[in-house]
Every structure is written in C-alpha cells, then in structure tokens.
Amino acid sequence: MNEIEQVIQLLSRLPGLGPxxxxxxxxxxxQKREGLMRPLADALDRAVENIRICATCGNIDTHxxxxxxxxxxxxxxxxxxxxxxxxxxxxxxxxxxxGRFHILGGVLSALDGIGPEDLNIESLLSRVGPxxxxxxxxxxxxLTVDGQTTAHYLTERLAASGVSVTRLAHGVxxxxxxxxxxxxxxxxxxxxxxxxxx
Amino acid sequence: MNEIEQVIQLLSRLPGLGPxxxxxxxxxxxQKREGLMRPLADALDRAVENIRICATCGNIDTHxxxxxxxxxxxxxxxxxxxxxxxxxxxxxxxxxxxGRFHILGGVLSALDGIGPEDLNIESLLSRVGPxxxxxxxxxxxxLTVDGQTTAHYLTERLAASGVSVTRLAHGVxxxxxxxxxxxxxxxxxxxxxxxxxx
Ligand SMILES: [Zn+2]
Ligand SMILES: [Zn+2]
Numbered sequence: 001m002n003e004i005e006q007v008i009q010l011l012s013r014l015p016g017l018g019p020x021x022x023x024x025x026x027x028x029x030x031q032k033r034e035g036l037m038r039p040l041a042d043a044l045d046r047a048v049e050n051i052r053i054c055a056t057c058g059n060i061d062t063h064x065x066x067x068x069x070x071x072x073x074x075x076x077x078x079x080x081x082x083x084x085x086x087x088x089x090x091x092x093x094x095x096x097x098x099g100r101f102h103i104l105g106g107v108l109s110a111l112d113g114i115g116p117e118d119l120n121i122e123s124l125l126s127r128v129g130p131x132x133x134x135x136x137x138x139x140x141x142x143l144t145v146d147g148q149t150t151a152h153y154l155t156e157r158l159a160a161s162g163v164s165v166t167r168l169a170h171g172v173x174x175x176x177x178x179x180x181x182x183x184x185x186x187x188x189x190x191x192x193x194x195x196x197x198x
Numbered sequence: 199m200n201e202i203e204q205v206i207q208l209l210s211r212l213p214g215l216g217p218x219x220x221x222x223x224x225x226x227x228x229q230k231r232e233g234l235m236r237p238l239a240d241a242l243d244r245a246v247e248n249i250r251i252c253a254t255c256g257n258i259d260t261h262x263x264x265x266x267x268x269x270x271x272x273x274x275x276x277x278x279x280x281x282x283x284x285x286x287x288x289x290x291x292x293x294x295x296x297g298r299f300h301i302l303g304g305v306l307s308a309l310d311g312i313g314p315e316d317l318n319i320e321s322l323l324s325r326v327g328p329x330x331x332x333x334x335x336x337x338x339x340x341l342t343v344d345g346q347t348t349a350h351y352l353t354e355r356l357a358a359s360g361v362s363v364t365r366l367a368h369g370v371x372x373x374x375x376x377x378x379x380x381x382x383x384x385x386x387x388x389x390x391x392x393x394x395x396x
Pocket of ligand 1: 054055056057058059065066067068069070
C-alpha cells in the first residue's frame with residue numbers, strides 16, 4: 001500500500017467519511033499540496049506530540065493543566081460536568097458559561113458495563129470539598145437514559161459536599177446530544193438550569 | 199490558534215467536512231492518538247514528500263513514471279483518456295480496463311475560459327504517433343456538455359494519427375460523473391464502448 005492509499009485508508013476511518021469521501025478528500029489535499037496537505041500534516045504532527053489530558057478536569061489541550069483550568073478570569077465557584085470533550089467545546093462555543101469544567105469520560109451504562117470507577121468521578125468529588133471555592137455543580141450530561149442515570153448518581157454522591165447541584169433546563173430535546181445542538185438552544189438551556197432534588 | 203484548532207480548521211476545508219464534522223473527526227483522532235492520529239500524520243508527511251505527477255500520463259503517484267505507466271502486464275495498445283485522477287481511480291476499481299491512461303486535468307469550457315492549451319492534450323497526441331503501439335484511444339470524459347465537447351475536440355485532433363477513437367457506452371447516466379458511479383455500471387459502459395464518427 002503506497003502513501004496515498006494509506007492516507008485514504010486512514011481518512012476513511014474518521015467519523016462521517018467513507019471510502020468514497022476519503023478518496024475525494026485525499027485527492028483534494030493532493031491538489032492543494034502546499035496550501036492544505038502540508039499544513040495539515042504539520043498540524044497533526046504537532047498535535048500528536050503536544051496533546052495533553054488535563055489532570056484536573058479531563059479536558060484535551062496542549063498543556064496540563066488546560067487553558068480552561070488556568071484561565072484566571074473564569075469563575076471558580078461553578079463546575080459544569082459533561083460527558084465528553086466535544087460537549088465542553090459545544091458549551092464553550094455558546095460563550096454562556098464562564099466557570100470551570102469537568103469531563104466524565106462517558107456515562108454509567110449497565111449495558112456497556114460502565115460503572116462509577118470507569119468515569120472521572122473521584123476527581124470530581126475531590127474538587128468540591130469544603131476547602132474548595134465551588135458552590136454549584138451543573139450536571140450537563142446528555143438527556144439520554146444513561147445521561148440521566150449518571151446525573152442522578154452524581155447528585156447523590158455530591159449531596160454530602162453541600163454544593164448546589166443543578167441540571168441543564170429543558171430546552172435540550174429529550175434524547176438529544178449536546179454536541180448536535182445549535183448554540184442558541186444550548187445557551188437558553190444553560191440559563192434556565194434548575195436545582196435537582198436528590 | 200493551538201494545534202487542535204489548527205487541525206480542525208484544516209480538516210473543515212476538506213470536501214464533505216464542515217466545521218462540525220471536522221471537530222468530530224479531530225476528537226475521534228485525538229481519542230485514537232496512537233492508532234489513527236499518529237499514523238495519519240506520518241502517512242501525510244510521507245505523501246507530501248513523495249507524491250509525484252507522472253510526466254507521461256498525468257497520474258498522481260509516489261513515483262514518475264507512475265505504476266500504471268510502468269506496469270509491464272498492461273496493454274500498450276489502449277489508452278483511456280479521463281478528466282481527473284479520481285476518474286482513473288474509479289475505472290481502476292472496476293478492474294475492467296487493463297490498458298494505459300491519460301489524464302487531461304479538466305475539460306474544455308468556454309464558460310471557465312479553459313482551452314486546449316490548458317489541458318494535457320499535446321502530451322496525449324505525442325503518445326499516439328505512428329511509431330507508437332497505441333491502436334485505440336477510449337475517451338472516458340464525463341457525459342456532461344463540456345465532457346462531450348472535449349471528446350469531440352479530441353476525436354478531431356486524433357483523426358490524423360490513425361488510431362481508433364472510442365467513447366464509453368451509454369450506461370453512464372447523461373450528466374453523470376464517473377467517480378460517483380457504481381463499479382458495475384462503469385464496467386458495463388466500458389465493455390459496450392463504441393466508435394466515434396468525427
Ligand atoms: Zn483542565
Ligand atoms: Zn503514468
């Protein structure tokens with residue numbers, strides 16, 4: 001397999017690209033070798049070498065702690081808990097949230113055999129102790145069955161800490177995934193968040 | 199803009215990928231850093247350095263002359279003329295053609311101001327001289343208006359060479375582009391190709 005075939009084969013493994021679109025993407029890159037293919041190769045090289053997982057929040061960034069955790073202008077009293085980094089990106093695009101984040105790395109799922117020990121839950125609990133500035137934890141897991149289960153589980157685990165635990169408001173369609181929502185709906189859902197009874 | 203944002207921005211310039219799918223693709227790669235992101239970065243690096251345009255046929259390959267031009271098992275008496283490298287790839291996938299290729303690099307277009315001097319036509323004519331083994335030139339330009347115009351123009355230019363000039367059979371939908379066709383239709387169209395009167 002030559003380099004071009006390798007590029008096509010690897011591109012076809014990206015979500016949303018099949019063999020045909022991978023071929024078209026490769027051909028497009030080859031035709032824009034200096035303007036697109038080389039910059040992408042260089043950016044990927046640097047990204048592979050420099051990407052770090054933030055030990056505090058689980059975010060993906062080029063330094064650890066990440067730029068969200070180190071930004072002095074963000075509000076230390078709020079942590080927004082999301083399933084995946086893509087959800088953090090979606091909320092960041094709205095500009096509606098200026099607190100900190102915590103990435104679970106998934107949701108509880110009996111079907112997939114994912115329990116609390118498989119998620120970044122202990123690290124979340126360590127961020128909400130009585131000596132910490134956090135006053136509110138916003139549970140922004142998806143409004144799927146597993147996302148709701150996870151939110152209820154976290155509500156119980158967080159109860160002892162005394163922080164107020166909130167959930168994104170309705171506005172997020174039931175069964176909907178954050179990363180697919182438009183920014184306006186996400187902003188509205190964030191603004192209208194409500195307290196959860198555990 | 200950090201490395202991750204650069205990767206997303208460059209991916210979003212590929213055909214078929216918008217900002218959202220570029221983000222998902224980047225995130226997918228980051229989560230498969232060693233299995234996908236690093237191999238793709240390496241393959242792109244090697245492709246950028248090693249890609250060559252074949253001086254004989256215009257094909258894109260990692261050496262010049264390309265693997266189609268140098269393959270000793272291919273039939274020297276037939277040249278299949280296509281618009282773009284993607285069309286060559288499409289015909290190669292059918293396995294129905296075992297001759298050589300010639301890539302025009304486009305089609306004649308009054309609208310876009312593309313004349314014969316903008317296409318690889320002189321190099322095609324130089325391949326069909328009386329001292330050459332070529333007996334048949336198959337004009338596999340798309341069945342669009344510009345593709346048909348180009349085929350007729352080439353038929354006239356090739357008349358003096360004495361080679362037989364053929365066209366892909368109907369079977370290719372009118373207005374259809376080769377690269378979007380299924381392999382069976384392409385194979386059938388190739389098999390039922392017919393002579394052109396100039
Ligand atoms: Zn962080
Ligand atoms: Zn060649």
